[in-house]
Structure formats: structure tokens, C-alpha cells
Amino acid sequence: MSPLRRFLRAPEAVAGAILLAALIAMALSASLLFPGDPQAIAGPALLPPFQDWSLPLGTDRLGRNVLAELFHGARTSLAVGLAAAAAALVVGAVIGTLAGFAGGLVDEVLMRITDAFQTVPSFLLALAFVSVVGPSLGVVVIAIALGTWTGPSRVARAEVLSIRERDYVAGARVIGMHPMAIAFREVLPNALPPVLAMSSVIVAAAILTEAALSFLGLGDPNRVTWGGMISEGRTVLRTAPFLSIVPGIALVLTVLGVYLAGEGIVETTAVRRGLS
Amino acid sequence: MSLLTVSNLTKRYRRDKKAIAAIDDVSFHIDPGETLALAGPSGSGKSTIARLVLRLIEPDAGRIDFEGNDFLALSGAALRARRARLQMVFQDPLAAFNPRATVARVLDDPLRIHGIASRSERPRRVAELLERVGLTADLATRAIHEISGGQRQRVAIARAIATKPSLIVLDEAVSALDVSVRGQILDLLLDLQRQERIAYLFISHDLGVIRAIAHRVVLLDAGQVAESGDARTVIDAPQSAIGKALVAAVPRLNRIIRQDPT
Ligand SMILES: Nc1ncnc2c1ncn2[C@@H]1O[C@H](COP(=O)(O)OP(=O)(O)OP(=O)(O)O)[C@@H](O)[C@H]1O
Numbered sequence: 001m002s003p004l005r006r007f008l009r010a011p012e013a014v015a016g017a018i019l020l021a022a023l024i025a026m027a028l029s030a031s032l033l034f035p036g037d038p039q040a041i042a043g044p045a046l047l048p049p050f051q052d053w054s055l056p057l058g059t060d061r062l063g064r065n066v067l068a069e070l071f072h073g074a075r076t077s078l079a080v081g082l083a084a085a086a087a088a089l090v091v092g093a094v095i096g097t098l099a100g101f102a103g104g105l106v107d108e109v110l111m112r113i114t115d116a117f118q119t120v121p122s123f124l125l126a127l128a129f130v131s132v133v134g135p136s137l138g139v140v141v142i143a144i145a146l147g148t149w150t151g152p153s154r155v156a157r158a159e160v161l162s163i164r165e166r167d168y169v170a171g172a173r174v175i176g177m178h179p180m181a182i183a184f185r186e187v188l189p190n191a192l193p194p195v196l197a198m199s200s201v202i203v204a205a206a207i208l209t210e211a212a213l214s215f216l217g218l219g220d221p222n223r224v225t226w227g228g229m230i231s232e233g234r235t236v237l238r239t240a241p242f243l244s245i246v247p248g249i250a251l252v253l254t255v256l257g258v259y260l261a262g263e264g265i266v267e268t269t270a271v272r273r274g275l276s
Numbered sequence: 277m278s279l280l281t282v283s284n285l286t287k288r289y290r291r292d293k294k295a296i297a298a299i300d301d302v303s304f305h306i307d308p309g310e311t312l313a314l315a316g317p318s319g320s321g322k323s324t325i326a327r328l329v330l331r332l333i334e335p336d337a338g339r340i341d342f343e344g345n346d347f348l349a350l351s352g353a354a355l356r357a358r359r360a361r362l363q364m365v366f367q368d369p370l371a372a373f374n375p376r377a378t379v380a381r382v383l384d385d386p387l388r389i390h391g392i393a394s395r396s397e398r399p400r401r402v403a404e405l406l407e408r409v410g411l412t413a414d415l416a417t418r419a420i421h422e423i424s425g426g427q428r429q430r431v432a433i434a435r436a437i438a439t440k441p442s443l444i445v446l447d448e449a450v451s452a453l454d455v456s457v458r459g460q461i462l463d464l465l466l467d468l469q470r471q472e473r474i475a476y477l478f479i480s481h482d483l484g485v486i487r488a489i490a491h492r493v494v495l496l497d498a499g500q501v502a503e504s505g506d507a508r509t510v511i512d513a514p515q516s517a518i519g520k521a522l523v524a525a526v527p528r529l530n531r532i533i534r535q536d537p538t
């Protein structure tokens with residue numbers, strides 16, 4: 001059975017994939033469906049949902065189109081989540097590979113650095129970093145990656161430690177390959193599967209962290225974010241609860257979709273590896 | 277002058293805070309174009325010697341001279357360059373290659389690393405190498421796990437001869453193959469030796485094979501040389517206890533020796 005067929009047989013994976021597809025569609029179509037600044041005033045303030053069909057989800061405290069904000073927010077969530085996870089995975093894989101392959105003092109130093117990062121709660125680290133450097137999309141991405149790369153790094157190192165004893169690594173040394181080429185061309189690609197298996201959790205966590213930072217007012221001020229929307233809605237929580245509930249639901253569904261689809265992919269490919 | 281001279285080589289491993297000598301004061305030499313076999317019971321240190329000679333691990337004491345130079349003094353780029361002359365074929369041809377590699381990449385790597393052929397010339401060289409070891413050039417595009425064990429060991433030999441080495445270490449290189457394939461691979465090795473004067477350090481527990489293809493043999497026991505000399509002389513009339521035990525353990529061999537008294 002092909003991995004795709006097996007993926008399609010798992011209902012939770014399919015549900016995740018549909019959620020993820022919807023999110024990606026929202027992110028991609030945001031500028032087409034809602035051109036212009038989503039933070040511009042579109043109508044009367046605090047219009048409830050399903051009243052005016054040009055503003056299906058109503059407006060917020062300042063009269064901004066909630067649906068437009070939601071679509072543009074999907075963009076930020078997805079971009080930051082993917083970029084931060086990618087940065088964390090790349091940095092983690094490279095550092096883990098260097099530590100595991102070099103061994104000795106290099107391993108010792110790199111793992112102490114990893115320990116140091118791991119002892120600080122990753123959200124505090126992100127919070128501190130953004131507070132010091134100032135909020136912008138790039139900084140938020142780095143801030144989230146800073147607290148996330150240690151996991152992939154440890155997994156990559158453990159995998160590299162077992163791979164480097166294999167005959168084919170000795171074979172690469174025998175033909176005179178440079179140690180760096182052995183580490184990154186021969187060893188790293190084979191150490192990747194368990195590292196990549198972490199990506200669904202990492203992306204989901206990154207999206208949540210971004211929302212939390214925005215909620216605390218540490219997101220990029222020039223972009224709509226779901227965390228920021230929830231935070232703004234909080235001030236009128238009694239009179240207009242939908243302003244917090246709508247982006248909150250979007251956030252929950254996104255994290256769920258990313259996680260389920262990611263796990264589905266890992267599961268189906270892991271089974272394939274186990275069979276071969 | 278001999279090609280490889282190993283003198284008083286010692287390698288200890290730590291076990292329960294005690295250093296145990298896996299290799300204890302071992303000396304031997306190999307002449308150009310010669311096959312020296314290394315035999316001995318399991319755990320006697322054969323693979324350890326192979327890894328020491330290839331500088332995959334470092335000895336605690338002793339000296340290795342290769343092509344007239346102190347081989348242990350080399351490091352970094354100088355060592356990597358010299359590795360072209362000293363190659364290896366592993367026991368398990370599947371484990372010896374990157375699971376993601378193709379045949380072409382496996383053979384291209386040594387040519388590229390040692391600057392033996394330009395980028396445009398290398399595909400032709402790869403095809404030549406495949407033909408040298410009795411394979412067809414169209415195998416190049418296959419993944420390493422898509423060819424048979426015998427073909428894979430031929431690819432391993434092609435990779436070993438790509439850099440025109442003077443010595444190839446073969447650690448149980450034919451042990452994993454079934455008997456008919458084993459014979460073909462041994463014939464290929466003998467052909468290559470005749471044409472290119474390659475010397476072999478041939479590690480095997482099969483005294484029948486050793487008797488058939490090796491010029492001299494070194495018998496190891498618990499990390500020490502128990503006996504050494506002309507392969508047929510030693511195997512037909514072993515002097516050491518371990519030599520007698522090894523020969524006695526191979527009934528087929530006794531038949532060969534009786535049929536073919538030399
Ligand atoms: N990395 C290591 N750490 C500790 N001890 C080791 C290590 N490698 C080998 N040894 C020990 O050194 C001795 C020699 O091992 P070696 O692999 O050279 O034997 P061998 O003759 O190749 O055996 P076999 O015929 O089973 O392949 C054994 O006692 C082994 O347990």
C-alpha cells in the first residue's frame with residue numbers, strides 16, 4: 001500500500017490535512033479576497049457577526065473587518081510557525097550532527113550550550129529576546145527558534161552517534177572524504193527522519209508561542225495576528241465575546257490541523273521505513 | 277622493500293576499568309603484489325588489525341610503514357591523500373555503503389575526492405570501473421539496495437580499485453556471499469592482482485580459501501601472532517596449538533589437503 005493510501009485511511013490524518021489545507025487557502029487568498037490594509041476601518045464598530053453580509057463576522061472595537069483580519073492573521077501564524085520551526089530544525093540538526101560526529105571537546109561544549117538553552121523555559125527566552133530586540137516578524141521567528149532548537153539537536157546527536165559507527169562511514173573515511181563532507185553529506189541525511197518526525201509538534205508549538213507573544217503585545221505591530229486579536233477582544237469580552245472566540249477557535253483548529261496532519265505523515269512514512 | 281610493515285603494534289581497549297590488549301605486539305609485512313592472509317578464531321583481533329592499518333582507529337604502540345613512509349605520522353589532508361593507495365572492502369556490502377547512494381555516486385566519490393578525473397570525464401570512468409569488475413555500465417543509475425549481494429561486492433571492489441591502490445584490505449570480504457558467487461569474486465580479485473600488482477591483506481576464517489589464494493598467512497590468537505609463514509605450509513602442517521585447532525575444525529579442508537599434497 002502506498003504511503004498516500006495509508007494516509008487517506010487514517011481519519012484523523014485526513015481531518016488534519018483538511019484543516020491545514022483550509023488554513024493554507026486562507027493564507028494564500030488573504031490579499032486576493034481582502035486587498036488593502038486589513039487594519040483599515042471597514043464599517044461601524046462592534047458590529048456582531050452574521051448581520052451585514054459584506055462583513056460576515058462583524059467588526060471589532062475600531063470597526064475593522066474581523067473576517068479580513070482572520071485571513072491575514074492566518075498568514076502570520078503560518079509564516080511564523082513554519083519559519084521558526086524550519087530555523088529550529090536546521091540549527092538543531094546541524095549542531096546535533098557536529099556534536100555527535102566530532103565527539104570529544106566539541107561535543108562537550110555544544111551539549112553544554114544546548115543544556116543552557118534548555119534550562120531556560122522557551123517561552124521566557126522568547127519573551128526576553130523580543131523585549132530586548134524589539135518586535136518584528138523576523139525577531140519573533142528567531143525568538144521562537146531560540147527556545148526550540150534544543151530538542152531537534154538532541155535527537156540528531158543521538159542518531160548521529162549510532163550512525164557514525166556504521167561501516168559506510170568508515171568506508172567514506174577510507175576513500176579520503178573530508179570529515180565535514182562525511183558529517184553533512186553521508187551522516188546528516190540519514191539522521192534526519194527522527195528529527196523531521198518532531199516537526200508537527202514543533203510547528204504547532206511555534207504557532208502557539210507566536211500567538212502568546214502577540215497576545216502579550218510582543219508581536220509585529222504592523223501585522224494582524226490572532227494572538228493580537230484575542231488580546232484586543234479581551235477589553236470588550238462581556239459585550240462582544242465573539243471578538244476573542246473567533247480567532248481563538250481559528251488558533252485551536254490550526255494547531256490541531258498541523259499536529260494531526262504532521263503526525264499522519266510521520267506515521268505513514270515511519271511504517272514504510274519499518275516495513276522495508 | 278616491503279609495501280607494508282607493521283611493527284610491534286599494540287591496541288588496548290578499556291573494559292571494567294582494566295585495559296585489555298586486543299592486539300598485543302603484532303608484527304608482519306606485506307610485499308608488493310602479495311596476498312597475506314590473517315586468520316584466527318573469533319575475537320582474536322583480525323578486524324582490529326584491519327582498522328589500525330587503515331587508520332580508522334589509532335594504536336597504543338607500534339609502527340606502521342606504508343610505501344616507505346611512516347604511515348602513523350600522517351594526518352589531515354596528507355593522510356586523506358595517501359588513503360588513495362590503501363583501500364578496503366568490507367564484509368557486509370550493504371552496510372558498507374550509504375543507504376541513499378546510487379552505484380554511480382559510490383564510484384564517483386573516490387574519483388572526485390582524489391581528482392582522478394574531471395567532472396565531464398567521470399561518468400565514463402565509472403562505466404569503465406563497472407566493466408573492470410564484470411558489471412554492465414547501465415547498473416550505474418541503480419540505488420545500492422537495488423542490486424544483488426554479489427553485484428554489490430563487485431561495486432565495492434570497483435570502488436576500492438578506483439584510486440589505483442597498492443594495497444587492499446579485505447575483512448571477510450567473501451564470507452557473506454554464497455559459494456558460487458564467492459568463487460567468482462575470488463577469481464576477480466586474483467585477476468586484478470595479476471594485472472595491477474595489488475597486494476591484499478586478506479582476512480578470513482576460511483582456511484580453504486586462504487590456502488587457495490594467499491601467499492603467506494599469519495595466524496592470530498588472542499591478539500598475538502601464533503604462527504606465520506607460507507600459506508600452504510602452515511595450513512597443511514600447523515605447528516601452533518591454535519593452528520592445529522583451526523585446521524581440525526574444517527573437515528572439508530582435510531579432504532583438500534589429502535587430495536592435493538604439495
Ligand atoms: N570498540 C571496542 N571496544 C572494546 N573492545 C573491542 C572493541 N573492538 C574490538 N574489541 C575487542 O577486541 C578483540 C578483537 O576484536 P576483533 O573485532 O578484532 O576480532 P576479530 O578477530 O575480527 O573477530 P571476528 O572473527 O569475530 O570478526 C575482541 O575481544 C573484541 O571484543
Ligand SMILES: [Mg+2]
Nearest residue numbers: 322323324447
Ligand atoms: Mg572481525
